[in-house]
Amino acid sequence: MAGYRYDYDVIARWIEPGEKVLDLGCGDGDLLRHLIAAKNVRGYGVENDPEKVVACVRNGINVIQSDMNRGLTEFDDGFFDHVIMSLSLQAMHNTQGILAEMLRVGREAVVSFPNFGYWRHRQSILHGRMPVSRSLPYQWFDTPNVRFFTIDDFEALCEQNGIAIRGRLAFDEGKAVEEEPNLFASVAVYRLGRD
Amino acid sequence: MTDIARSARSVGIVAPQTARFAEALPLQSGERLDGYELVYETYGELNAARSNAVLVCHALSGSHHVAGRYAGDDDDGWWDNMVGPGKPLDTDKFFVIGVNNLGGCHGSTGPRSINPATGKPWGADFPFVTVEDWVNAQARLADQLGIDSLAAVIGGSLGGMQALSWTLQYPQRVRHAAVIASAPKLSAQNIAFNEVARQAILTDPDFHDGNFYEHGKVPERGLRLARMVGHITYLSDDAMGEKFGRALRHGKALYSYDVEFEIESYLRHQGDKFAREFDANTYLLTTKALDYYDPAFAHGGDLVAALAAARAGFLVVAFTTDWRFAPERSREIVYALAHNELDVSYAEIDCPAGHDSFLLADPQYHAVLAAWFDRIEV
Numbered sequence: 001m002a003g004y005r006y007d008y009d010v011i012a013r014w015i016e017p018g019e020k021v022l023d024l025g026c027g028d029g030d031l032l033r034h035l036i037a038a039k040n041v042r043g044y045g046v047e048n049d050p051e052k053v054v055a056c057v058r059n060g061i062n063v064i065q066s067d068m069n070r071g072l073t074e075f076d077d078g079f080f081d082h083v084i085m086s087l088s089l090q091a092m093h094n095t096q097g098i099l100a101e102m103l104r105v106g107r108e109a110v111v112s113f114p115n116f117g118y119w120r121h122r123q124s125i126l127h128g129r130m131p132v133s134r135s136l137p138y139q140w141f142d143t144p145n146v147r148f149f150t151i152d153d154f155e156a157l158c159e160q161n162g163i164a165i166r167g168r169l170a171f172d173e174g175k176a177v178e179e180e181p182n183l184f185a186s187v188a189v190y191r192l193g194r195d
Numbered sequence: 196m197t198d199i200a201r202s203a204r205s206v207g208i209v210a211p212q213t214a215r216f217a218e219a220l221p222l223q224s225g226e227r228l229d230g231y232e233l234v235y236e237t238y239g240e241l242n243a244a245r246s247n248a249v250l251v252c253h254a255l256s257g258s259h260h261v262a263g264r265y266a267g268d269d270d271d272g273w274w275d276n277m278v279g280p281g282k283p284l285d286t287d288k289f290f291v292i293g294v295n296n297l298g299g300c301h302g303s304t305g306p307r308s309i310n311p312a313t314g315k316p317w318g319a320d321f322p323f324v325t326v327e328d329w330v331n332a333q334a335r336l337a338d339q340l341g342i343d344s345l346a347a348v349i350g351g352s353l354g355g356m357q358a359l360s361w362t363l364q365y366p367q368r369v370r371h372a373a374v375i376a377s378a379p380k381l382s383a384q385n386i387a388f389n390e391v392a393r394q395a396i397l398t399d400p401d402f403h404d405g406n407f408y409e410h411g412k413v414p415e416r417g418l419r420l421a422r423m424v425g426h427i428t429y430l431s432d433d434a435m436g437e438k439f440g441r442a443l444r445h446g447k448a449l450y451s452y453d454v455e456f457e458i459e460s461y462l463r464h465q466g467d468k469f470a471r472e473f474d475a476n477t478y479l480l481t482t483k484a485l486d487y488y489d490p491a492f493a494h495g496g497d498l499v500a501a502l503a504a505a506r507a508g509f510l511v512v513a514f515t516t517d518w519r520f521a522p523e524r525s526r527e528i529v530y531a532l533a534h535n536e537l538d539v540s541y542a543e544i545d546c547p548a549g550h551d552s553f554l555l556a557d558p559q560y561h562a563v564l565a566a567w568f569d570r571i572e573v
Contacts (some may be wrong), residue, residue, distance in 0.1 A: 042536050050559050055539050059564040064529060064541045074530035
């Protein structure tokens with residue numbers, strides 16, 4: 001998903017130099033390029049959009065064309081140090097399956113998503129309209145997003161699935177949010193593991 | 196495309212060359228070939244550093260005639276849409292080599308050639324050759340052309356197996372490999388199709404145990420059937436339905452075994468054409484080379500271990516409607532390469548034409564190939 005890129009620096013902070021990284025929904029390979037430059041990672045991306053696959057190849061990024069809803073069955077357990085999904089989880093049908101797969105093939109997962117509970121989104125709903133914002137830039141009738149959830153929803157799901165939250169950073173249009181992120185953050189970035 | 200645009204993107208008039216090798220080639224079977232010839236073509240210019248060479252490996256029925264035309268002939272090379280100035284494998288940048296494999300029937304030493312030991316055509320006595328043997332022979336051709344390191348090796352189907360094998364047999368001599376519509380080994384179903392094709396040839400009375408040349412015969416019925424079976428597997432059900440459907444030549448059933456359905460006409464035409472041109476012994480040898488190919492076999496079936504020797508950067512391409520070499524088979528290669536932490540990209544092209552898609556100019560397919568070749572430094 002294009003547009004929002006300030007989560008890249010947060011993600012990079014959680015990655016150690018030389019790690020093996022898998023980026024799910026890697027787009028044109030922008031994040032992986034960033035991580036290769038900043039952390040010299042060994043990176044692979046998964047993408048299903050034909051044009052973005054060509055863009056990755058053009059950018060010299062390893063890309064595997066695949067529908068993420070199919071799972072990552074071909075990868076061995078724990079092969080990657082980090083499996084990243086940047087602003088794509090809300091577009092996946094099989095939320096729990098994807099999270100489980102990420103934590104199977106990766107030691108840790110990094111996930112970012114738009115917070116449906118953001119105050120501007122709440123305000124839209126209060127005025128009777130579905131939210132359209134920088135973090136949710138689509139109209140209801142053409143959005144690729146299929147899951148609408150808040151920071152609190154996500155953390156409840158993690159608890160329910162035995163997923164450990166090892167780090168969280170929340171942002172309001174790029175500015176860090178410390179207080180009441182479920183209300184004041186438009187995007188959250190999580191570092192997840194298994195206990 | 197207009198004729199002008201076409202000629203601007205073609206390598207133009209080409210001519211084959213012959214390389215002679217006096218040194219014996221040991222074969223995987225334990226036999227050896229004492230001297231042999233390989234016929235090949237080149238397109239583009241080898242640069243001063245000799246670093247821009249790309250080898251194109253052919254599949255079952257292909258040849259060294261990859262691109263361009265022969266003087267006085269209207270037929271383009273078999274991968275002319277891929278190779279040429281401004282095409283995905285751009286001959287303005289790369290020096291492209293096409294070579295007819297050993298055991299072939301387009302000019303390289305094969306069953307039709309004279310066996311120096313007997314003074315007669317090799318026929319059925321021509322030794323079994325494998326993908327690995329072909330690659331060894333190709334490497335000697337590269338030696339003769341003064342090429343230490345190939346910028347890339349590319350092939351589709353059986354050609355993809357050769358490209359993969361290059362990266363395992365000569366990891367220091369190949370920097371990139373494109374493995375298209377291929378597989379790390381054939382499935383039982385694939386071997387079964389090959390066996391039907393072989394039996395069609397072997398049981399043709401005109402085959403004469405492979406020595407039909409001296410009887411002045413050609414096992415055309417066998418070759419025709421072999422090609423017909425092959426063609427069914429190269430197309431998708433949808434593509435065949437789209438192209439021929441149940442169209443009846445006479446508009447109604449004639450209760451006859453002559454050609455009625457258009458698909459019958461197509462298969463017979465393809466079979467006849469092939470039987471006129473192709474060599475039955477080459478067909479047998481080549482399908483066996485396909486069947487035997489299995490780099491993981493020596494590693495207890497572990498493909499990850501088998502591909503550990505590779506050093507090249509890879510592009511793997513499969514086609515959604517290809518059931519002869521299905522995308523699942525290409526994904527096995529991709530994940531085994533990734534588990535070795537090698538550079539690999541994988542594109543799964545949504546093209547309706549089945550296995551034959553790799554020979555077509557699907558825009559997405561060619562966009563991926565063009566982007567990949569464009570990144571290769573020479």
